[in-house]
Amino acid sequence: MSEPAATDAYVALGSNLGDSRATLAGATEALADLPGSRLVGASRIYRTPPWGRRDQPDFLNAVVCLRTSLSPHDLLDALMAIERRFGRTRDGERWGPRTLDLDLLHVDGVVLDQPRLTLPHPRIGERAFVLLPLADLAPELELPGQGRVTELLQRADTVGCEPVD
Numbered sequence: 001m002s003e004p005a006a007t008d009a010y011v012a013l014g015s016n017l018g019d020s021r022a023t024l025a026g027a028t029e030a031l032a033d034l035p036g037s038r039l040v041g042a043s044r045i046y047r048t049p050p051w052g053r054r055d056q057p058d059f060l061n062a063v064v065c066l067r068t069s070l071s072p073h074d075l076l077d078a079l080m081a082i083e084r085r086f087g088r089t090r091d092g093e094r095w096g097p098r099t100l101d102l103d104l105l106h107v108d109g110v111v112l113d114q115p116r117l118t119l120p121h122p123r124i125g126e127r128a129f130v131l132l133p134l135a136d137l138a139p140e141l142e143l144p145g146q147g148r149v150t151e152l153l154q155r156a157d158t159v160g161c162e163p164v165d
Contacts, residue, residue, distance in 0.1 A: 004036075004069040004070075004071070005069065006036070006037075006067045006068055006069045007067070007068065007069075007107055007108045007109060007110075008040065008065055008066070008067055008068075008107070008108045009065070009066045009067075009068050009070075009072075009075055009104065009106070009107045009108070010063055010064070010065050010066075010104075010105040010106045010107075010134060010137070010138065010141075011031060011063065011064050011065075011066065011079065011102055011103065011104055011105065012061065012062075012063050012101075012102070012103040012105050012121075012129075012130050012133070012134075013027055013028065013061065013062045013063070013064065013100070013101070013102055014059045014060070014061045014062075014098070014100070014101040014103075014129065015027075015059065015060055015098065015099060015100050015101070016050065016056060016057045016058060016059040016060070016097050016098065017057070017097050017098060017099045018087070018099050020059070020060040021045065021060060021164075023086055023099060023100050024045060024060055024062055024100075026086065027082055027086060027100055027102065028042055028062070028064055030082045030085065031064055031066060031079075031082065031102075032066075034066070034068065034070065034075075034078050035070070036068055036069035036070050037066045037067065037068035037069070037070060037075075038066065038067050038068075039064060039065075039066060040065045040066065040067050041064065041065040041137045042062060042063075042064045042065075042137075043062050043063045043064070043132075043133030043134070043136035043137050044062070044133065044136055044163045044164075044165055045060050045061070045062045045133075045163065045164050045165050046060070046061050046062070046129065046132050046133055046161055046162065046163055046164065047059070047060060047161070047162055047163075047164050048060075048061050048128065048129035048132075048160065048161045049159075049160040049161070050097075051127060051129060056097040057097065058160075059129060060164065061129040061130070061132075061133055062133050063105070063130065063133035063134045063136070063137055064137075065137050065138065072104065072107050072110055072112060072117060072119060073116070073117060075104060075107070076104050076116070076117055079102040079103075079104060080102075082100070082102060083099075083100050083101070083102055086099050086100040087099040087100070088100050088101070103121055103130075104117070104119065104121065105120060105121045105124060105130065105134065106119060106120040106121065106124075106141070106143055107119055111144050111145070120143040120144060120145070120146060124143060124146060124152065125143075125146050125147070125152040125155070125156070126156070127156070128153070128156040128157055128158040128161050129161065131149060131152055131153040131156050132153065132158065132161055132163075134149050135149050135150060135153050139153075
């Protein structure tokens with residue numbers, strides 16, 4: 001039986017509780033260590049205002065690109081396991097403070113619309129905290145059904161977003 005072909009997957013990282021910089025660094029290492037995967041790129045880290053709920057600390061956000069042979073669903077399971085290792089609990093609250101948030105944004109060649117996973121992530125175009133770091137890695141990436149990253153970023157509200165490194 002042959003190994004599944006490796007493809008590029010883009011993962012957003014966010015944190016606004018605890019030592020967020022250390023959390024993002026540790027999560028990036030954990031992503032690089034996933035079986036059948038290797039880290040091929042990491043964006044700068046951005047400080048961004050909270051999205052959805054404003055009564056919480058600013059976030060630190062980044063995006064990484066992995067070359068992985070994991071299926072999208074196996075990768076999603078791995079992301080959730082990493083979140084738990086970093087103290088994330090899912091209590092049903094949306095857009096609240098968190099130690100670590102990992103979102104699977106896009107997997108090259110994959111379009112899914114399922115209850116558990118939609119690819120590309122349906123709200124990329126609304127979120128400067130995703131588009132800014134994604135543009136560091138893949139400005140010309142075409143997201144099926146949404147457009148090119150650079151074009152989406154031109155329409156996004158980036159007020160209050162700034163690189164921190």
